């Protein structure tokens with residue numbers, strides 16, 4: 001049995017449009033209703049035939065939904081939910097795909113008192129945005145972390161988990177606060193570092209812009225991909241997951257200072273030990289097979 005049959009997707013950018021495409025493939029009989037605040041996105045959704053219906057308001061989009069999935073920037077979640085609160089059917093389950101969970105759960109709970117809210121985070125994405133950037137296989141063999149509130153209805157949790165399994169994801173359950181600490185180090189900090197490195201390189205006075213572009217073949221090029229990620233999305237992530245990011249940033253700064261000292265005092269063994277440890281971490285990620293989808297995507301989509 002399908003976990004849901006009347007699915008409303010709000011926010012049809014990279015993730016929302018990928019969800020729509022993946023639902024079409026995995027659950028072709030489910031009806032998809034879409035809503036996006038941007039009229040140009042709604043037009044594109046119609047042109048690409050990503051949904052059965054495209055609503056012109058958030059309220060109209062949820063009116064007969066059994067599942068509402070919010071795919072908007074994390075800072076917009078509460079406002080969107082408040083927008084459709086009066087029209088939400090009593091038995092509908094509300095979820096989201098936001099990159100931070102504790103603050104989103106709080107915002108949705110405040111906007112939708114009494115509703116069944118089961119947040120989730122597919123740990124899969126790219127640096128691109130908008131409805132044209134999405135693709136149906138984005139979630140295959142990637143983690144989706146479901147972060148139910150304490151005391152959540154077990155059947156509702158299982159239906160959301162099953163939804164993601166059908167889209168090809170491996171599902172894990174986690175407490176929202178724990179999710180935010182884990183993702184602060186595995187996703188948010190790396191983005192902050194990429195934004196910093198690319199910004200620093202482009203600010204260096206003795207290196208011209210054209211040299212930065214011309215010689216960005218190796219490691220730097222990988223950072224530029226990450227640093228091209230959506231500015232609105234990442235502004236919201238850092239402001240929303242502030243405490244966890246600041247804590248991880250503090251640890252990172254201390255480790256960076258230690259590396260700085262090792263280089264200054266020629267402590268080669270210290271550098272070698274760290275680099276051997278990090279190489280082993282990379283190998284264990286590859287062995288777990290969670291990296292394949294994005295590596296394939298990267299190869300076929302990079303300019």
Ligand SMILES: NC(=O)c1ccc[n+]([C@@H]2O[C@H](COP(=O)([O-])OP(=O)(O)OC[C@H]3O[C@@H](n4cnc5c(N)ncnc54)[C@H](O)[C@@H]3O)[C@@H](O)[C@H]2O)c1
Pocket residue numbers: 010011012013014015016035036037038041071072073074076079080097098099100121122123124125126127128129130131230233237
């Ligand atoms: N990009 C990634 O790699 C990635 C991965 C996993 C999760 N996420 C999360 O997914 C969510 C969406 O990210 P994305 O990359 O798809 O962004 P995106 O910019 O591609 O799409 C966001 C869409 O939301 C719409 N929107 C914004 N405010 C709205 C509102 N108030 N009402 C209705 N629509 C609104 C925008 O018009 C846009 O079409 C974010 O919460 C992000 O944290 C992103």
Ligand SMILES: O=C(O)C(=O)C[C@]1(C(=O)O)C=C[C@@H](O)C=C1
Pocket residue numbers: 098099122123124125126127186187188226294
């Ligand atoms: O590959 C990328 O572009 C991503 O950054 C994807 C990525 C990540 O950091 O892994 C980014 C944010 C998300 O919330 C989930 C996935």
